[in-house]
Amino acid sequence: MGPSGAVRSVRARYLVYFQYLGTGFNGVAAVRGSQRAIGVQNYLEEAAERLNSVEPVRFTISSRTDAGVHALSNTAHLDVQRRPGQPPFSPEVVAQALNTHLRHPAIRVLQVFRVPSDFHARHAATxxxxxxxxxxxxxxxxxxxxxxxxxxxxxxxxxxxxxxxxxxxxxxxxxxxxxxxxxxxxxxxxxxxxxxxxxxxxxxxxxxxxxxxxxxxxxxxxxxxxxxxxxxxxxxxxxxxxxxxxxxxxxxxxxxxxxxxxxxxxxxxxxxxxxxxxxxxVLYGGLRDLGKRQHHPSRLGLP
Known part of the structure; x- marks a missing residue:
């Protein structure tokens, strides 16, 4: 709390595991502008709007896939900044919100984890x-x-x-x-x-x-x-x-x-x-394969 008594908003970073059937998408990356083509990321970010982040949520994809390519498990990180005084969402809430508001049946969020603010889904992949x-x-x-x-x-x-x-x-x-x-x-x-x-x-x-x-x-x-x-x-x-x-x-x-x-x-x-x-x-140092992981916050560098 600062000298004026204001409470700062907290930005939380999450690692999201998701899968998709690539048929019909122009790849995983978002297509910006007025083109008719659309990527998986467009739908993920549209669903993330319902998290009401102070700053628009953008997914940083770990592995770009072409049009028609599928993913059993891709990953991305995103930041959610809630309004002052509101605590960060739990990973479970983020996963549920994304799946609830995804408008395409060929995309599913598998799991979400809280990660440090400097974590990068693409650069940290091992x-x-x-x-x-x-x-x-x-x-x-x-x-x-x-x-x-x-x-x-x-x-x-x-x-x-x-x-x-x-x-x-x-x-x-x-x-x-x-x-x-x-x-x-x-x-x-x-x-x-x-x-x-x-x-x-x-x-x-x-x-x-x-x-x-x-x-x-x-x-x-x-x-x-x-x-x-x-x-x-x-x-x-x-x-x-x-x-x-x-x-x-x-x-x-x-x-x-x-x-x-x-x-x-x-x-x-x-x-x-x-x-x-x-x-x-997509695997990370300190993390295990999606089906085998047993996470503890300290393993991700969180308190």
Missing amino acids: SRTYLYRLATGCPGPDQLPVFERNLCWALRTDRLDVPAMQEAAMHLLGTHDFSAFQSAGSPAASPVRTLRRASVSPGPTSPFVLPQENRKLHFWTLEFESQSFLYRQVRRMTAVLVAVGLGVLTPTQVRVILESQDPLGKYQAHPAPAHGLFLKS
């Missing part, structure tokens, strides 16, 4: 994991179950050489200049990244596949983990690994592509479709 879903045994996208459309890349083949894909993925592991897998328009200052994990494995059977289709329709999952990725890096790596699975490339040619640092090469220049890609998780 790990990001993306997964990509493939389907084989399908003559074309129109032959997929309607519930799987826009959720995987339907390949016009009955089989993939998965061991060859796994061997090729090993060439991508470690710290490299990933210029060959970077699309134009990347804001990254350096193309060097460290890929901690790259896996290719059978995916779970879809519950939406009819019994008579089960014998021919199979799903595959590619997963990639790094602290950060270049623009469309995951989709370009996926396209090259699929080329290996189809027998178009050999595993050793993937290393040649990587070392070429050429983003305009025949196989890496055409990213895999956006609709098969999911941001799976």
